[in-house]
Amino acid sequence: MTNPLVPQQPVVVANPWETLRRFTAARIALGRAGGSLPTAPHLAFQLAHAQARDAVQLPLDQAGVASDLQTRGYQTVRLHSAAPDRATYLQRPDLGRRLAEPSWETLAALAAHAAAPPELAFVIGDGLSARAIHENAVAFLDQIAPRLIAAGWHLGPVSLVAQARVAIGDEIGQVLGAAIVVILIGERPGLSSPDSLGAYLTYGPRIGVTDAQRNCISNIRAAGLSHEAAAHKLAYLLDEARRRKLSGVLLKDEAGTRLPLTAD
Numbered sequence: 124m125t126n127p128l129v130p131q132q133p134v135v136v137a138n139p140w141e142t143l144r145r146f147t148a149a150r151i152a153l154g155r156a157g158g159s160l161p162t163a164p165h166l167a168f169q170l171a172h173a174q175a176r177d178a179v180q181l182p183l184d185q186a187g188v189a190s191d192l193q194t195r196g197y198q199t200v201r202l203h204s205a206a207p208d209r210a211t212y213l214q215r216p217d218l219g220r221r222l223a224e225p226s227w228e229t230l231a232a233l234a235a236h237a238a239a240p241p242e243l244a245f246v247i248g249d250g251l252s253a254r255a256i257h258e259n260a261v262a263f264l265d266q267i268a269p270r271l272i273a274a275g276w277h278l279g280p281v282s283l284v285a286q287a288r289v290a291i292g293d294e295i296g297q298v299l300g301a302a303i304v305v306i307l308i309g310e311r312p313g314l315s316s317p318d319s320l321g322a323y324l325t326y327g328p329r330i331g332v333t334d335a336q337r338n339c340i341s342n343i344r345a346a347g348l349s350h351e352a353a354a355h356k357l358a359y360l361l362d363e364a365r366r367r368k369l370s371g372v373l374l375k376d377e378a379g380t381r382l383p384l385t386a387d
Contacts, residue, residue, distance in 0.1 A: 135161045148315040148346065168314070175312035180209060183249035183285050184257060191261045197268075198280040200233055202226035202295070204248075206286040219288035221330075222295070226284075230298045233280060240300030241279025243271065243361065245307065248287025252309030252317060259320040259344055260307045266354035271361070289323050289337070296328025303364055304328040305357070310341060318344050322353065324360055326370035336371035338364075 138152035153164040160168075185201050192199045205221045206212035212219050222230065234240070247260050264281075271278065282295050289308055296304030303326050310319040320343040325332055338360050343353040359378035364370045 150314070171314040171317075174317045175314060178252040178254045178309070178312040178317035179213075181253045182209075183253040185283055185285055188247065188256060188261065189283055192264075192281055192283070195261070195265070197264070200230060200280050200282050202230060202282050202284045204284060204286040204288070204291055209286065212286040216288055219286055220290035220294075222284075222291065222298075227294075227298065230282070230295060234299050237279075237299075239277070240302075242277040242301065242365070243303045243305065244279035244282065244296050244299050244301035245305050246282045246284060246287075246292040246295050248284040248289075248291060248306055248308045250287060250289070250308035250321070251311045252319065255309035255318050255320040255344065256307070258318050259350065263307060263320065263322070263343060263350045263353060266350045267357055270354065270358050274358075274362070276361075289321075289334075290332070292323065293325060293328040293332045294330050296325065297330060301328060302326070303361065303370070305361075316342065316344065316347065319347060320344060322357055324357065324364060324370055326364045326368060326374075334371075338370050338374055338376070340376075 135154050135156050137154045141152040141154070144152050150164070150168065154161050156162070159165075189199045189201055203223045203226050204212070204219045205223050206215060206218035245264065247256060249256055268278070279299050279301055284291055284295075287306075287308060289306055292304045292306030303324065306323050308321050308323065310316075310321045313319070319341065322340040322343060324338040325336060340348070340353050340356050340360075342348050343350065356376060356378045360370075360374060360376060363374055367374065
């Protein structure tokens with residue numbers, strides 16, 4: 124029988140370098156209970172896993188995002204990839220890279236009535252996390268668009284695409300005749316980042332462009348790369364892509380990590 128007057132060893136054994144956890148969201152220094160994880164970190168892991176799964180399955184709120192964009196004055200077109208539903212999208216990545224025929228016709232008609240092809244077209248696609256779009260896409264455009272307009276960029280309509288993969292931006296850019304396309308897309312959720320947005324830039328978009336011809340800015344979210352910092356990087360890459368007429372491995376991000384100083 125255990126003597127209540129004798130101090131007992133704690134059930135959970137703390138890790139001696141647990142103070143380092145304040146520097147990272149990674150699962151380090153969780154301690155142990157016997158040979159297992161303590162209950163609290165185990166439950167936190169299960170919650171994070173559920174949030175990642177939910178992010179993949181969450182439908183894109185096209186109507187809500189389109190309304191937010193139109194309120195800000197963006198011309199917006201709602202499109203769909205050739206993947207008819209989420210299950211097909213996950214099993215057939217190739218279908219997420221191409222527009223459905225009705226969407227292609229809608230976009231082609233819009234391009235035919237445009238006064239001139241745009242220099243830059245933004246595409247917003249759900250990708251593997253619609254949550255990332257709901258929480259970050261419009262807020263990021265709020266940061267980047269005024270800079271581009273002030274710099275004289277001619278922006279095309281914003282394409283809002285359901286069941287989208289990164290490469291669908293190339294077809295959209297080709298149909299619109301855009302010199303450059305940027306697709307904002309929900310990234311594959313990690314166990315600490317179900318809301319991560321990626322921005323992919325392609326100069327001379329067309330069907331068949333490879334990943335080597337794109338530039339990527341990833342982990343755009345409140346707990347990652349801020350909207351302001353990401354906009355600073357993208358503005359630099361866009362200016363260089365327009366000046367040098369290229370993108371991808373030949374275009375390096377030399378924008379630096381510090382934001383430019385603003386006048387008071």
